[in-house]
Amino acid sequence: MYQKIDQKIWVAGVYKNSSFQPTKFKWQDRELKITEVTLHSDFKDGQVKKRCYSVISGQEVYRLEFNRENETWYLREIWVD
Amino acid sequence: MKTTILHVDINSYFATILQQENPHLRHKPVGVIKDEGRTCLIATSKEAKQLGIGTGSNVYEAREIFPEIILIPASFDRYLDATKKLKKIFESISPDVYIYSLDEAFINISHCQKFIYPQAEQLGQQIQQKIKQELGSWVTANVGIGNNRLLAKIASEIAAKGSVLEINQDNLDGILASIEFKDVCGVGYQLTKKLQRLNVTHPYQLRFFTAEELGVLVGPFWANELLKIAYGQEPHLLTLLEKPSSHMKSIGRSITGFRLYDREDEIKSILFNLCSEVIDKTRKMKLAGRQITINLYGQNQAFHDHITLKYFIEHLDEMFIWVKKLYQHWNKDFKIIKFAIRLSLLEPNDQKPLLPSWHKQEKIQTALDKINAKYGLFTLHPASIMKQHLIRPEVTGFLGDRDYQLGN
Structure with a gap:
């Protein structure tokens, strides 16, 4: 099941084929390297555009969210077996 | 000109997208529920289907067959975005595309087949590859080919998972x-x-x-x-x-409750919540309707009623007044598990009444629309729906509101 986190995070990445690819993120003073982006989805919350990235770091699956209006990143959920 | 239609059907769509997103779910029986606490499986993974756990099963039946089945709440934003990506792929192949549901589309290649796609089966395989590139390697699709939509759809229904089949x-x-x-x-x-x-x-x-x-x-x-x-x-x-059609003919919304309801304030609050969503969609599409329908379902009973007006409505207050009147016709002889309302006979609302009371309502509704468009639906909402858990808009698998969701 996914466990809710809803905490602000720092994200670094690269632009690849004109789209942003997150490569690592910092959460609770830990730097986590992203090995795979398994899915990304755009959606709107009112008129605020948001993009969700589902990523893998180590064995864990994280749901990250980027608010495209105020350019902030959140860790929304983590998969726990 | 030879008619050639392709029907693309993503395999076990809701579950497959979640498995694509999360490798821990792959190769495992997965059941998709609408929300935490729900007991109906609105979709199942191909692994669950192989065990006999199909869409529409309930959690108890599923656990009897496979106690370790993984239950995941649906992720409608992800499904809708994936469908928009699929639409882009299909429209890059032919201008004649009809998105039939969230996970199904017809592509008519008759006009471009002769010179661009002489081999329809090869095109089907290319589409499967493009889907994998865009949505991920776990996502597979069946492609059916026929000289009309019926045969193309039958072909994709009976094809082996992830394959292409032509009926000739x-x-x-x-x-x-x-x-x-x-x-x-x-x-x-x-x-x-x-x-x-x-x-x-x-x-x-x-x-x-x-x-x-x-x-x-x-x-x-x-x-x-x-x-x-x-x-x-x-x-x-x-x-x-x-x-x-040039515009949607009706907009409805239904919800199955977590329990049976018999308290009038709760029932009215839920109906008001559903009206808010219907009116929001109606106004965003610049439409107005004049037929209002209410359906209430108990465990074995049902109540239906509707009214057809001589004028069009497009304001929340107007709609709720009529829904309340219809609700009063109900004998209140059973507890409700499912609620549904609908605004029909929709037409573009290009003629505005001259009545001052109408303009007052319009001003209030426009202000409500603007705030909710900027900050999200229900940011500002009537106090009467504060008493209960807000029912938020969601996309349905059959995509009855495709014009609204995909902006056709």
Whole structure:
């Protein structure tokens, strides 16, 4: 099941084929390297555009969210077996 | 010109997208529920289906078959975004695309086949590859090919998972003689049961009857439709897709509760919440309607009522006044598990009334629309729906509101 986190995070990445690819993120003073982006989805919350990235770091699956209006990143959920 | 239609159907869509997103779910039986605490599986993974756990099963039945089944709440934003990506892929192939549901589309390549896609089967494989590139390697699709939508859809229904199948003159009769009616678009459960009375279980058998003979059982309309299906011709339901209407004819919303409801304030609050969503969609599409319908369902009972007005409505207050009046017609003789409301006979709202009271309502509604458009639906909402958990908009699998969701 996914466990809710809803905490602000720092994200670094690269632009690849004109789209942003997150490569690592910092959460609770830990730097986590992203090995795979398994899915990304755009959606709107009112008129605020948001993009969700589902990523893998180590064995864990994280749901990250980027608010495209105020350019902030959140860790929304983590998969726990 | 030869007509060639492709039907693309993503395998176990809701579950597959979640498995694509999360490798821990791959190769495992997964059941998708609408929300935490729900017990109906609105979709299941291919691994669950292999065990006999299909869409529509409940959690208890599923756990009896496989106690470790993984239950995940649906992720409608992800599904809708994936469908928008699929639409882009399909529209890069042909301008004539009809998104039939969240996970299904018809692509008509008749106009461009001769020079661009001489091999339809090869094109089907290319589409499967493009889907994997765009949505991920776990996402597989069936592609059916036929000279009309009926055959293309049958082909994708019966094809092996992740494969391409063409129905042509050589295999048509054999396929119609071997498939069951569940694989035929438009033939539902009731019709299938009626046909069993004639010992008809495969479409090909319908050829042994005249329209008059079938008409006695199913009426003249369905008799003709069934005879078209018997010969692999497109039924009326699917020909309608060729001329999509200029705007939606009705907008509805239903919700199944977590429990049975009998308190009037709770019931009205839920109905008001549903009205808010219907009016929001109606106004965003610049439409107005004049028929209001309410449906309330108990465990074994139901109440339906509607009213057709002589004028159009497009304000939340107006709609809720009518929903409340319809609700008063109900005897309140059962507890409610499912609520549904609908605004129909929709037309573009280009004529505005001159009444000052209407303009006052319009000003309030416009202010509400602006705030909710900027900050999200229900940011500002009537106090009457504060008493209960807000019911938020969601996309449905069959995509009845495709014009609204995909902006066709």
